[in-house]
Amino acid sequence: MYTLPNKLKLFAIIFMVVGALGMVVGLMNAPGSKEEVKEMLANQEAHHGESSVHAEEVHHDEEHVYHLYHQLQNRPWSAIYVAAFFFFMIALGTLAFYAIQHASQAGWSPVLFRVMEGITGYLLPGSIIMFLLLALSVFGVNHIFHWMDPELVNPESDKYDYLVAGKAAWLNTPGFLIRAAIYLTGWNLYRYFSRKYTLKQDEEGGTHWFKKNFKISAVFLVFFIVTESMMSWDWIMGFDPHWFSTLFGWYVLAGMLVSAITVIAMVAVFLKSQGYLEYVNNSHIHDLAKFMFGFSIFWTYLWFSQFMLIWYANIPEEVTYFVSRIEDYNLLFFGMVALNFVFPLLLLMNSDFKRVNWLVIGTGVLILAGHYIDVYVMVMPGTVGASWFIGIPEIGAMLFFFGLFTYIVFSSLTKAPLLAKGSPFLEESKHFHY
């Protein structure tokens, strides 16, 4: 049995406290009224020494202040949303990877099952947080989902948005919450039963629970691939309600899986270095690193497929997505492509490097940073536009959710023996050799 080291606990709690402070400071610092924004702008201009304001610019300024006010109000909420979604997506991706292991009756991975189950331990808390955040948006506490503004679908209003109104059959707040509830319930039910069955299997042996697990895993995967796609439209593509991409679900899935596998590898290497997981050898790490490499390439393939078709066709309603990212987020947007493609490609190409623990961890950190920025660049342009900055709210949210994730993952690892001894493929997995 694994026991949670006090140091790790303290480490996680410090991250959570510091992160929570950062999030609170971020929320407090968001401007409370348009006047504050005006004052801020005036101060900035005073700094720049541009005192003369032309008369015709005043109206423009009003609009600018209005936008800036909303963007700055959205910023701390978006930062929280990005962090909450990123760590939730790691747990969800791990769950999908875990289900694939059961459904394909993989022989190499049973020694890692408990590591994966530990990571999916974050699924339930992460789901609750995600649902709360979505509910807060629906009930108007924040306005990060622009399409939720009822004025946009009101034909009488001068803000009436023909395109958003046309999508109202899907993009409406009751449907949005009901769908979220369905996705989250389905995923958590699978996690609950699958975990229950593997524990039963440890107790009773045989293949009864193994077969049951196989069946629910196969059903879950069908449910997952549909709901994951719809989740990506609802929870991420919805930030740019005018824009659409038909491979968006795949794109989010690729990022999710590569981050999840990276975390599985990192947790496995960490536990191994603490003297646990005696049966995990460097061939298991090699296989995980192959998945990290492969899914990084897959992610890039989808990123480029989405980018090139839209770039080449150059249709205004599609291309705005990339225009705003390339103009306002240039370094982050292209930097994350380099982090997510070039580094894994060159660092993990060599077969021997995939068995070197510190290289796997190092590349893993780069991949996770890259995909964090990827989520950031998917969300932020739709909520804060050009007024983005990586400051206290962003770092605070990331630290808080990192601490929470670490704490929950490692405490759920303590709840069962680290070896799923009932798995019929356990012997094969113990002797897995590349």
Added chain:
Amino acid sequence: MASKVIHAIYTDDDVLMQAVKDTRKAHYHIGEVYTPFPVHGLDKAMGLAPTRLAITSFMYGVVGLAVSIVMMNYIMIEDWPQDIGGKPSFSYIQNMPAFVPVMFELTVFFAAHLMVITFYLRSKLWPFKQAENPDVRTTDDHFLMEIDVENHSIEELSKFLQDTGAVEVNLVDKQE
């Protein structure tokens, strides 16, 4: 120069793997092993140096990438610029996304084809080449391990090989 070798024939790959390990442990020199299919881990058991084919493949890929960049620059930018889809070919970097599929394909093309050709050359395989395997059964369901006799006692060696599970042990004069 003619040298004496022993051909030990096996009918199972697991038995063969164990025999290879035992033979090496007993300090006999294995000249070659002929198998009807690739036996996983045999190269390591025989103590062969790791293949450098992957390194050549990487280098061929880099060559392919370079060729594609130079080629597309010449075709689409310098020699005959065309305006496709409202994207005039004024500069390479602006049109680069359109060339990425070409870069990818040529990288794969060069890496794969040149690697296969290197493999053929390195294994001394070319059209009309006389087969080197000494026993046609190694193309069907038998495994053959060739051991150099050198100055070992032939009886002892044959006895040893029979004990490792060989179904047949033959002494052969090998023409170099």
